[in-house]
Amino acid sequence: MQLRHIQEKINSEHPLAKAVVEYAKKFREDENPVWPEARDFESITGHGVKAIVQNKEIIVGNKGLMMNENIFIPVDAEEILAETEGLARTGILVAMDWELVGVLAISDPLKPGAHEVIAILKSMKVRSIIVTGDNWGTANSIAKEVGIDIVVAEAKPEHKAENVKELQDVCGGFSLTMSGRVRTRGGRGGRRGRGHRGVFEVLI
Structure with missing residues (x-):
C-alpha cells in the first residue's frame, strides 16, 4: 500500500x-x-x-x-x-x-487500432520505428505484433533526442517525424517538447 x-x-x-x-x-x-x-x-x-x-x-x-x-x-x-x-x-x-x-x-497493452495504423503507414511507404525506455524483450515483442522493423529500446529520456539524430542517418535523408512524449531533464519535472527544434523535421 x-x-x-x-x-x-x-x-x-x-x-x-x-x-x-x-x-x-x-x-x-x-x-x-x-x-x-x-x-x-x-x-x-x-x-x-x-x-x-x-x-x-x-x-x-x-x-x-x-x-x-x-x-x-x-x-x-x-x-x-x-x-x-x-x-x-x-x-x-x-x-x-x-x-x-x-x-x-x-503489461502495457497496445492501443486499439495500433496494428491498422502501422499497416496504413506502410502502404504509404512510411517507415515506422520504436524508440522506448522499455526493455528489449517487451519492445521487440510489441514491434513484431504491430509490424515495426526497427527498435531502439532501453532509451533514456535525456538521450532520446540523440537517438533520433542517429535515426536520421538511418533514414537516409528522408523526413523524420516524431509522435509521442518527448522529455528531457530541465527544471522541475523536466521539459516536454522543448529543446528539440532542429532535431525533428516534424514533431507531433
Missing part, C-alpha cells in the same frame, strides 16, 4: 505509475483508512522513484536504479525479471531500506 501513495505523486500520464495505482485501488480502503505520508519524494527520470514512508526508505524502479543505489538483486529476482521480459512485460523492482522486497510485472 506504500506503493500507492508514492506512485500517486508521479505524473498520472505515466502508464506504469497508473498501472500500480489502479492495482493498489483494488484493495479495500477500510483495511487502510489512513494512508501513510510519503516524504522526501524524488522522481528519477527513466529509472523510478524514491521516498520515505513510515521512516523507511522506499525505492521503486528498474534494475539500473537498484544498481545505482547499491541494492543487491538476488538470483531469483534476476530470474523473475528475465521471465517477465520474455513475456513482454516490464519488470519493476521494489526495495525497502536498501533491501529488495518485491518484483512487479506490468
